[in-house]
Amino acid sequence: MAELKLRPLADRVVVEPIEREEMTPSGIILPETAKERPQEGRVIAVGPGRVDESGKRVPMEVKVGDRVLFAKYAGTEFKVDTTKKLLILKESDILAIIEE
Template sequence: MALRNIKQLVPLLDRVLVQKIKPETKTASGIYLPESSVKDINQGTVLAVGPGALDKNGNKIPMSVKPGDKVLIPQYGGSPVKVNDEEYTLFRDSEILAKINE
């Protein structure tokens, strides 16, 4: 079963669906950079969040991010998800390193 739309993917519990920000491959003056000089950026945009995990008493733990937030993510980890030709990553809420305020 292939997903046709990312909105069909709803994270469960304390999962966060993030789309990584792709590094620029072209400079401001229009020069294309070789792949070897382009570094990965550990930032992403939150697309969807789960309802939150439950503590041992059954109370819902609120999520620390919401859709649309810019976040700092770990270089490794998460669960990669591919929908059509786009790549996304599922992280636990506790794996998100920081929220970026603009």
């Protein structure tokens, strides 16, 4: 990821998902139910925030490095260097920050 820098627009966030088998350290285990399941990830780039109707930027709540829970089917997926899978999400698709 050294050569490729992404600067997300508005309230978008680039997240590197953490696969389910790697999720045990955090203690979060996703249930096998019909409900929408969140996924865990690491924030690697953050936009400047959306502009509200009065013309001001709304500051972002997440920052680079945050571990986050997000809705599993949110966002747009792409790959870097064949192997690394990333997601671009809106901040509103992020449910919570996992504090460490």
